[in-house]
Amino acid sequence: QKEVEQNSGPLSVPEGAIASLNCTYSDRGSQSFFWYRQYSGKSPELIMSIYSNGDKEDGRFTAQLNKASQYVSLLIRDSQPSDSATYLCAVRGDNYGQNFVFGPGTRLSVLP
Amino acid sequence: DVKVTQSSRYLVKRTGEKVFLECVQDMDHENMFWYRQDPGLGLRLIYFSYDVKMKEKGDIPEGYSVSREKKERFSLILESASTNQTSMYLCASSTSAVQTQYFGPGTRLLVL
Numbered sequence: 001q002k003e004v005e006q007n008s009g010p011l012s013v014p015e016g017a018i019a020s021l022n023c024t025y026s027d028r029g030s031q032s033f034f035w036y037r038q039y040s041g042k043s044p045e046l047i048m049s050i051y052s053n054g055d056k057e058d059g060r061f062t063a064q065l066n067k068a069s070q071y072v073s074l075l076i077r078d079s080q081p082s083d084s085a086t087y088l089c090a091v092r093g094d095n096y097g098q099n100f101v102f103g104p105g106t107r108l109s110v111l112p
Numbered sequence: 113d114v115k116v117t118q119s120s121r122y123l124v125k126r127t128g129e130k131v132f133l134e135c136v137q138d139m140d141h142e143n144m145f146w147y148r149q150d151p152g153l154g155l156r157l158i159y160f161s162y163d164v165k166m167k168e169k170g171d172i173p174e175g176y177s178v179s180r181e182k183k184e185r186f187s188l189i190l191e192s193a194s195t196n197q198t199s200m201y202l203c204a205s206s207t208s209a210v211q212t213q214y215f216g217p218g219t220r221l222l223v224l
Contacts, residue, residue: 043202043216043218044155044202046214088155090213099160099170102155104154
């Protein structure tokens with residue numbers, strides 16, 4: 001059973017703080033990891049992808065991958081109210097073909 | 113920029129009607145996907161396609177069929193719509209090389 005788990009939230013952080021979103025996955029063969037942001041009523045949009053252990057930074061966003069512990073996280077620095085959305089973790093493994101397994105998403109609320 | 117479009121943003125149908133949802137991508141992507149998204153259940157894969165005329169069942173194919181006659185177009189068909197198919201339907205596409213899935217804007221379907 002391929003599973004991707006996230007805390008559903010809501011996660012509330014004050015404006016300017018660091019928001020930390022976590023995701024764990026069950027399949028050790030997973031190779032590719034993605035974070036999507038989804039505003040209410042809209043479709044998911046890609047924020048970051050990460051393929052190897054360690055950190056990957058893009059602007060205010062940092063993705064962290066630890067394959068040994070089977071978790072991937074997303075840090076959002078200097079959080080803004082416009083970051084308020086649901087964040088979906090997606091995982092692709094060797095046995096998935098081109099398919100992703102999506103987590104249920106974490107709802108983030110950034111308070112002004 | 114990758115562009116994935118869906119034929120309708122909102123659709124209202126009656127129980128028993130045949131429903132066609134169309135998705136078009138303009139980036140020559142090999143892979144196309146249909147998901148539905150429901151509160152509390154996350155994104156669930158209905159069908160996907162790796163190539164023209166190829167299709168594979170996802171996690172919840174019952175009550176749906178698909179058609180891919182051209183590379184850029186992937187259609188989802190509800191043969192006889194039922195109220196439990198009321199949902200947000202999302203189409204996505206990707207290349208085999210890059211793997212990242214890009215989503216269309218979604219179709220919110222209401223079956224009465």
